Amino acid sequence: MKRVSVAVLLALAASPAFSFDIGKVIDIGRQAVQQQGSPMTKEFSQEDEIGLGNALTASFLGAAPLHPDAGLQRYVNRVGKWIALHSDRPDLPWTFSVIDTETINAFAMPGGSIIVSSGLVKRLNSEAELAGVLAHEIAHVVKKHQLTAIQSGMKADFWKGLGTSVAADHVRIGGGVVGSTVGSIAKPYILDAAGNLIKDGFFLRPLDRSLETEADQLAIVLATRSGYDPYGLVGALQMLAQYKGGADEASLLSTHPSPAERMADLEKFLPTVEPYARSPQLLEARFRQNVK
Amino acid sequence: MKLAASLLAAILCLAASAWAQEQAFTNRPTELKDKGAAEARTLATLPADTAVKVIARAGAWTQVQANNQTGFVRAFHLRFPVVVEKGSSSGLSSITNIFGGGNRSTQATVATTGIRGLSPEQLKAASPDEAALAKAQSYRADKPAAERFAREGKLTAVKVDEGGSK
Numbered sequence: 001m002k003r004v005s006v007a008v009l010l011a012l013a014a015s016p017a018f019s020f021d022i023g024k025v026i027d028i029g030r031q032a033v034q035q036q037g038s039p040m041t042k043e044f045s046q047e048d049e050i051g052l053g054n055a056l057t058a059s060f061l062g063a064a065p066l067h068p069d070a071g072l073q074r075y076v077n078r079v080g081k082w083i084a085l086h087s088d089r090p091d092l093p094w095t096f097s098v099i100d101t102e103t104i105n106a107f108a109m110p111g112g113s114i115i116v117s118s119g120l121v122k123r124l125n126s127e128a129e130l131a132g133v134l135a136h137e138i139a140h141v142v143k144k145h146q147l148t149a150i151q152s153g154m155k156a157d158f159w160k161g162l163g164t165s166v167a168a169d170h171v172r173i174g175g176g177v178v179g180s181t182v183g184s185i186a187k188p189y190i191l192d193a194a195g196n197l198i199k200d201g202f203f204l205r206p207l208d209r210s211l212e213t214e215a216d217q218l219a220i221v222l223a224t225r226s227g228y229d230p231y232g233l234v235g236a237l238q239m240l241a242q243y244k245g246g247a248d249e250a251s252l253l254s255t256h257p258s259p260a261e262r263m264a265d266l267e268k269f270l271p272t273v274e275p276y277a278r279s280p281q282l283l284e285a286r287f288r289q290n291v292k
Numbered sequence: 293m294k295l296a297a298s299l300l301a302a303i304l305c306l307a308a309s310a311w312a313q314e315q316a317f318t319n320r321p322t323e324l325k326d327k328g329a330a331e332a333r334t335l336a337t338l339p340a341d342t343a344v345k346v347i348a349r350a351g352a353w354t355q356v357q358a359n360n361q362t363g364f365v366r367a368f369h370l371r372f373p374v375v376v377e378k379g380s381s382s383g384l385s386s387i388t389n390i391f392g393g394g395n396r397s398t399q400a401t402v403a404t405t406g407i408r409g410l411s412p413e414q415l416k417a418a419s420p421d422e423a424a425l426a427k428a429q430s431y432r433a434d435k436p437a438a439e440r441f442a443r444e445g446k447l448t449a450v451k452v453d454e455g456g457s458k
Contacts, residue, residue: 054425055420057425057428058420058421058422058425059418059420060415060418061420061425061428062418062420062421062424063414063415063417063418064410064414066424066427066428070431073431074431074433077432078433078437078438078441080433081432081433081434081435081437081438082439082441082447085435085438085439086449090435094432094433095428095429095431095432096431097428099410101409101410102409103409117410119409127445185420185422185425191420194420195420198418199416200416201412201416203415204412204416217454218454221452221453224452225449225450225451225452226442226447226449227442227445227446227447227448227450229350229351231349231350231351231352231367234368235349238316238367238370238372239372241372241374242373243374243375244374248411248412249412250409250410250411250412250415260371263368266368267368270352273452276452277351278448279446279448280351281447282350283445
């Protein structure tokens with residue numbers, strides 16, 4: 001597939017010598033898009049996927065702070081990394097961030113950044129349950145569920161907004177903020193895309209039910225591969241079934257199928273995995289040592 | 293199966309404290325077994341909606357106390373009542389009974405103590421915090437650290453394909 005090099009266009013736009021031709025750059029970009037037919041599709045490179053995840057994570061951490069317990073952060077990262085090593089994308093820069101909020105939620109960012117609330121972690125009862133929750137989010141990243149939804153949502157708007165993105169970047173450069181640290185975590189047009197996703201409430205909307213089912217099933221497989229009790233996710237869902245987020249909360253209970261529905265699906269799937277669990281671990285004591 | 297049963301027993305001992313006295317109900321008629329295994333002796337047949345207290349759980353079986361008998365029922369044969377919890381940022385929170393496939397049939401409004409939550413508005417209005425991102429990334433585990441952590445927890449890797457077979 002013929003691809004438009006957005007980076008090249010942006011590099012040109014960022015050049016002071018090119019400042020008066022910014023409209024031309026945008027036109028060139030649009031023409032290139034039109035020449036490739038419609039609907040336009042573009043896949044993020046892995047580098048851009050990671051950049052998008054960085055930018056989104058930075059925004060989440062702007063909304064809710066990291067939990068101050070460094071030991072908890074390291075513990076969750078170790079559990080998550082061990083599981084991710086058993087996925088098809090073990091080499092992503094997997095990062096697991098516990099945000100300090102009582103709201104029950106977990107989010108998967110493209111590129112391997114997972115955010116989980118302390119309100120969720122502290123209501124779990126074992127490392128196997130935490131593994132089930134993290135494995136579900138890892139599965140979303142491995143299967144690129146969010147990334148695919150983001151890309152498909154950008155078919156028209158991303159390219160239409162490209163001119164805006166380039167122009168805005170140019171204005172920032174003209175304003176003397178070249179080298180801003182904001183630019184270091186992702187390319188400017190990725191930062192803009194991330195900002196729009198946050199403002200539009202992308203992470204407050206549910207994914208397709210079939211994707212959640214796929215993530216639950218892969219989570220069971222990943223947890224089992226990692227040596228955890230395959231029923232960890234079931235225990236977590238049974239806990240979730242006891243809670244209901246407030247109407248004013250960004251809770252996963254409002255973006256996921258009900259725990260009862262998810263358990264009904266898993267009841268059919270789990271027996272196919274369970275026989276392969278050799279010495280399944282719950283690690284309840286280690287969990288209690290690290291999650292206070 | 294003997295190995296599985298002994299492992300289950302060991303895990304149940306570890307898990308017992310965390311799950312003590314948790315209230316649940318059977319979601320269908322089910323058998324109360326003397327051990328966590330399908331071939332174990334049946335102590336009683338519990339009708340649907342029998343109240344039980346969870347003692348411990350591991351794998352497919354949950355140890356419960358039902359009608360003054362202690363035994364094991366299948367994990368999927370239990371449902372858990374909604375906890376009315378203090379935990380909304382607004383001071384008032386709508387609590388909904390989500391049993392029955394998520395039917396919003398039973399609603400009650402309860403007072404809360406204003407524990408800080410994450411609201412949709414907060415999330416939409418967020419501006420990037422790069423220092424926090426850098427800090428979060430400093431907690432990453434590398435592969436050797438994750439493998440060492442797994443060994444400490446006696447986590448043994450198993451080969452399973454995505455469809456659930458080896």
